[in-house]
Amino acid sequence: xxxxxxxxxxxxxxPTRREITRLLATSDMSIxxxxxxxxxxxxxxxxxxxxxxxxxxxxxKTVGRERINHLNPAGLLPILDxxxxxxxxxxxxxxxxxxxxxxxxx
Numbered sequence: 001x002x003x004x005x006x007x008x009x010x011x012x013x014x015p016t017r018r019e020i021t022r023l024l025a026t027s028d029m030s031i032x033x034x035x036x037x038x039x040x041x042x043x044x045x046x047x048x049x050x051x052x053x054x055x056x057x058x059x060x061k062t063v064g065r066e067r068i069n070h071l072n073p074a075g076l077l078p079i080l081d082x083x084x085x086x087x088x089x090x091x092x093x094x095x096x097x098x099x100x101x102x103x104x105x106x
Contacts, residue, residue: 005078011055012079016040017048021057024071031067 035045052058056075
C-alpha cells in the first residue's frame with residue numbers, strides 16, 4: 001500500500017467514520033449536526049472528524065463560530081489508485097481464463 005493511501009484507509013477503517021462520510025455526502029454539517037446523529041459525545045465526534053480530515057476525506061470551513069464539514073470526494077483517489085492494481089490483476093487473470101477455456105473448446 002502506498003504511504004499516501006494509509007491515512008485514507010485509516011479514516012475509513014471505522015464504521016462510525018464511514019457513516020459520517022455517508023452523511024456528509026448528502027449535505028455539509030456542523031459538528032453539532034453530526035453529533036446529533038450519533039449516540040456519542042461531541043468530543044468523540046470531533047475526534048472522528050479530525051481523522052477524516054487528516055485522511056483528506058473531508059474539508060472543514062469556519063463560518064462564524066461553527067466549523068462546517070464538507071465531504072471531499074477527491075480524498076478517495078489514493079484508495080481508487082490502490083484498487084486499480086487489483087482491477088488490472090483480475091483483468092489479466094480473467095483474460096487468461098477466457099483464453100484457456102476458448103482453447104479447450106476448440
